[in-house]
Amino acid sequence: MNIIGYMQRIGRALMLPVATLPAAAILMGIGYWLQSASGGDHPFASTLGGAGSAIIDNMSILFAAGVAYGLSKDKDGAAAMAGVVGFLVLTTLLSPHAVALIQGQPLAQVSPAFGKINNQFIGILCGVIAATLYNRFAQTELPAGLAFFSGKRLVPILVSLAMLVLALPLLVIWPWLFAGLISAGKQISSLGAVGAGLFGLINRLLIPIGLHHAFYPVFWFDVAGINDIPNFLGGARAIAEGRAIPGVTGMYQAGFFPIMMFGLPGAALAIFQSAKPENRAKVGALMATAALSSIFTGITEPLEFAFMFAAPPLYVLHAVLTGLSLYIAASMHWMAGFGFSAGFVDLLLSSQNPLATGWYMLLLQGLVFFGLYFAAFRWAIVRFNLQTPGREAEEVVPSAPASNDKTALAMAYLAVVGGATNLQQIDACITRLRLTVNDTAQIDEAQLKALGAAGVIKLDQQHIQIVLGPLAELIATEMKALLTVGESR
Template structure:
């Protein structure tokens, strides 16, 4: 019984990770909105487009992305979860979303007459049906139908509708069924989401700190993306990221508030721009003398990526599993950082992550508040991370990069800077047991996400020697290899070589 329960939990986590990976497809368009709106706010920081036609063009262009995140989630999740990443799956996601949101609009629900729309809570629930939750649900439904039916062959008389053309048709019927169910359950789900949002926002600064803590704790299993959607988008009534970039301060009580909006983003800047580079310096300085040159190249690249772009996983995975106590400390410090920034009302926002680029772009946003104090906080966090990490590493003799036993790296291959991505992909395939051992090859921003026939044959030492920051094992056959920003390129080359 215990084994069965364990398998169920693993399968649920695996599926949740699949959704989390797919969420990165629509989220990846947010930097475009941040760049457009950020430049617009720099051009016209007081009028928000009212004093400059160019600023208005840019701000409204970025707002077009933010305003339509719901349908982008439907399209992106359907595409990201489809087996072959085909546009037909994205179209099916769009069809599913449109049918559900049309049938569950207040006018449609009232006209159908199955559910009484009498009280204000029910009216509000159906008025807010165009949201990211329904977008994600639509994408999941479409992806599952696509993966099941995209190769189905119908009778010759109906052959035109075979395969991928069949999927949107089936999705429209599935959307009708889903709409019928949601007609009764959506008000309950919506009420629960709103209650959760009100609970977290009711905790104020402490709620921001708790979010930051759990955000980092979920990184190892890749479920932080799902948590982020609750706080950053209009998922539970919080919509921190959406409100920050829309910046419609004072239009109504549900819109942006200077010094408050951005509280679930601002505290990440001191950690990603300063704290983690401080940790990287501590890891370098505590490495064995003979390993310092190797560790320096890893820490310098990972630290710069964290500071400049906010991509932290290459650095975090370098100590996450070899020294888990450090990672727990990192999660605690992240929570403290978000608490401090929220309590002091120092706010800034991002479209991708809390790096230098996004800080500059958000500086002129009308609801950014004393954003420069996040730099001062960051300098303090640099010192805290450096001294805490150095003290703990030395005190407990932790096996951080460069301090491992010599034999740990024996037999590991090394990746030369001159080799092509294809050559690197071939080496990764070899370390993973060959192309025939892989049934699924995928990637998100920083990770290879793989399903293997036999995971016991992988060579972890070689993977790390090739540049992998970490290896995460999930269930019996799933594997994640942390590579950094080049993960998607390497995955593409591996697919081409393996013919998958």
């Protein structure tokens, strides 16, 4: 598999542990609201906050389990268990006390890097190794005397041995690697609002190939010492522990709210008004659905893919405006955070967080960006005759499927992508159906859009992504079930 394809798989696998964050955000958000309403300590609020913190504080091991599960060839729980085993073994072997014993030196002389071995970067590393060993040895048969340890039972043993081997070079490499990650994090953080703006720009530019999933952990989690999302959700505790600074923590999140709740809906209105009169009803339904998804949940890909490839200059403009929004929010210290994405629900939940400074100003900023997006998109579409939905010479306007029958829709997608004979692997993230096929040339993009796909990305001759919005995982599950039934006949 090429490097892009493998990074795609890792990015997809990261979505499973990241999907636990909304639970933490809801629990902690409600806790902050109760705390604010009571005007002081509230037992139930503290309980909810503690429950949410339990998720945040254990993100490293969740990454190990989630990545191992997501990268395993058959999505088996044994792979996730192997990821957890690997993480526990490696972090124990490289704990400060263990390192002091191994190196034969006082605990005080052990590199402080080993005090931070329990982090998401190590979790991802353990998950990747566990999945690799699972995919290679899950079907291995041992001699009769050792038959009990054959197959999936063998994998945790092999992972433990692999961690023993890995711990040796990490005794030397980890302090240097950790110092490098922290240095990178400090350099980015030292750019302040400019760094936040660059993050927003690059984040959007990577979405077309899906590598934003591999990019954002550097800023949002504890990969390079920034850890913006967990620190923000930590609220008062994070402030007391010196992990968060009001007006600063959240700078890699806050600027997305004006874009997702206001800017992109403004773009949707411009695309609707720019469509040919005979196509406006169909385009209007598509844009309204995509805009509501962006406003309330922060899921933007169905809307972004409506113009990403049809009118690339608009997407570059969108990326620049996103960077500008993050820069403005960070420079003005208007902060809000999210557990899932920058939609209305997350803004409401985070509004009572002690770190949510001037969050209401993001709404005013959003109104400005609504007008900015609408005016800029409308002018560019008309001035350069860009082929946004409803303006194509031969109209192929994607629309929602007429039927709500997920099985029937999955059967239709199976047929359009070439059926079982062309499919090697079916996966999905939050918004994309990710397929590995024998030949992408067999796939009819027009038919996919007619079924309701917002966009189709052919990465190479074997890897394709179909943007379906929240339906993606449901359709992937139905497709797998249909193929399983077909094989059993």
